[in-house]
Amino acid sequence: MALSLDDIRSLFERYGSLAYSGEPVTQLEHALQSGALAEEAGASDELVAAAFLHDLGHLLNLQGETPTQRGVDDLHQYFALPFLRPVLSEGVLEPIRLHVDAKRCLCAIDATYFGQLSADSVRSLQLQGGIFSKEEAEAFLRKPYAEDALCLRKWDDRAKEKDRPTSDLDHYLGVVERMMHRHVTI
Secondary structure, eight states, X not given: OOOOHHHHHHHHHHHTTSBXXXXXXXXXXXXXXXXXXXXXXXXXXXXXXXXXXXXXXXXXSOOOSOGGGGTOOOOHHHHTHHHHTTTSOHHHHHHHHHHHHHHHHHHHHOTTTGXXXXXXXXXXXXXXXXXXXXXXXXXXXXSTTHHHHHHHHHHHHHOOOTTOOOOOHHHHHHHXXXXXXXXXXX
């Protein structure tokens, strides 16, 4: 069953106040900050929608606060895709699906990246398969939407700032709604 815009709003209204895995922000604040960082970078509406929705799987597959401390990988990057696929394009879905592997790739190709990860991101990296080998990173970089996923990953890492001003939920739902309409009319 596909998620409607109202379903997405309800998920954020119901669960958006949950803590974002040991970070000083809530799930909603993280989503809003991710979308804001994408907009500030001049990203396309597809990539802004992806940035805003990239962790929606956490709200669909509730595993409690900071599941990585219990050795749980909630596979959030995959969890929302079956619900979003009927209503959104690959340009939104693929960066979401690839954003975890983008972290694994960035650790392999950027010597400074690992040192910038939060404690929870380091824990989740191990649960998600660890740092890519050189060959795995090269294969990842050849995938469609890999560059978008790398951008999304970097915004994801920065979207953990307490009290950072952003546009509101309605603003980003408006971006998602435009992408839903575009997907239906194509």
